[in-house]
Amino acid sequence: MSIADxxxxxxxxxxxxGLPGDPMMWVLVFSxxxxxxxxxxxxxxxxxxxxxxxxxxxxxxxxxxxxYNTIVLVTSGWAAAKGAASARADQGxxxxxxxxxxxxxxxAFVTIKLVEYAHEIGxxxxxxxxxxxTLYFLLTGFHLLHVCLGIVILxxxxxxxxxxxxxxxxxxxxxxxxxxxxxxxIIYLVR
Amino acid sequence: xxxxxxxxxxxxxxxxxxxxxxxxxxxxxxxxxxxDGAVLAIAAIKGRxxxxxxxxxxSAPALWRGLATAWDRRDPCSGAKSAGRG
Numbered sequence: 538m539s540i541a542d543x544x545x546x547x548x549x550x551x552x553x554x555g556l557p558g559d560p561m562m563w564v565l566v567f568s569x570x571x572x573x574x575x576x577x578x579x580x581x582x583x584x585x586x587x588x589x590x591x592x593x594x595x596x597x598x599x600x601x602x603x604x605y606n607t608i609v610l611v612t613s614g615w616a617a618a619k620g621a622a623s624a625r626a627d628q629g630x631x632x633x634x635x636x637x638x639x640x641x642x643x644x645a646f647v648t649i650k651l652v653e654y655a656h657e658i659g660x661x662x663x664x665x666x667x668x669x670x671t672l673y674f675l676l677t678g679f680h681l682l683h684v685c686l687g688i689v690i691l692x693x694x695x696x697x698x699x700x701x702x703x704x705x706x707x708x709x710x711x712x713x714x715x716x717x718x719x720x721x722x723i724i725y726l727v728r
Numbered sequence: 729x730x731x732x733x734x735x736x737x738x739x740x741x742x743x744x745x746x747x748x749x750x751x752x753x754x755x756x757x758x759x760x761x762x763x764d765g766a767v768l769a770i771a772a773i774k775g776r777x778x779x780x781x782x783x784x785x786x787s788a789p790a791l792w793r794g795l796a797t798a799w800d801r802r803d804p805c806s807g808a809k810s811a812g813r814g
Binding site: 555556557563567570574600604607608611612614615617618619621622707708711712714715718719721722725726727728 | 736737739740743744747748750751754760764767768770771774775778779781782783784785788789792795796799800
């Protein structure tokens with residue numbers, strides 16, 4: 538067996554092949570989904586144990602700002618998907634414009650979330666107010682960090698607009714989008 | 729098969745409509761268990777749209793489609809159960 542054969546075998550990703558983007562990104566995405574799944578599981582169990590604390594905590598949250606953020610992030614995901622489609626069609630300039638829009642909307646999400654935090658902290662709410670707010674700040678803060686990281690990843694892949702790189706970067710962005718879609722009703726809406 | 733730009737636009741419009749429907753439902757106070765169920769069902773539909781069209785898993789191996797959509801549905805279902813108890 539030649540060295541080239543060995544390298545060919547080592548580069549095989551098995552079941553991860555056939556997924557869009559770099560398989561290594563999917564390893565990261567699945568590990569992130571497990572982490573967020575455990576966090577959300579802890580939130581759900583804690584709510585089942587102390588429903589009154591969670592019900593009163595929810596009333597202090599700004600549902601309108603969170604709703605705006607859902608629309609902003611869904612639109613950002615759409616722009617990122619359009620950017621990936623443009624990159625695949627070898628329309629580099631167009632891909633960059635879509636990715637800029639996705640990043641700008643990501644920035645808007647971060648700004649809205651920080652305004653929401655400011656209102657809550659200004660109202661005397663903190664990490665130690667109750668178990669609801671401990672989990673709320675940890676979960677949404679962890680997600681916010683991922684949004685910031687996603688913006689950096691989009692900025693990096695945007696420079697050259699290489700189709701494979703753009704596809705890999707947008708996979709991470711859609712994971713962030715998906716997590717918010719699941720997190721939003723569980724934290725803000727379900728009583 | 730790659731997701732066409734037209735399909736992406738349709739998915740985006742559907743996701744925005746579902747997000748607005750969620751906000752409208754959240755304002756209803758009657759029958760909270762039913763409202764919670766509807767909100768979580770909408771979240772599962774939105775998650776499926778992101779997975780299949782934005783993430784382009786429509787053409788991915790069935791194993792990954794199944795795993796990812798199972799993650800999307802697992803937490804909302806758990807949430808509905810705890811809401812029912814609470």
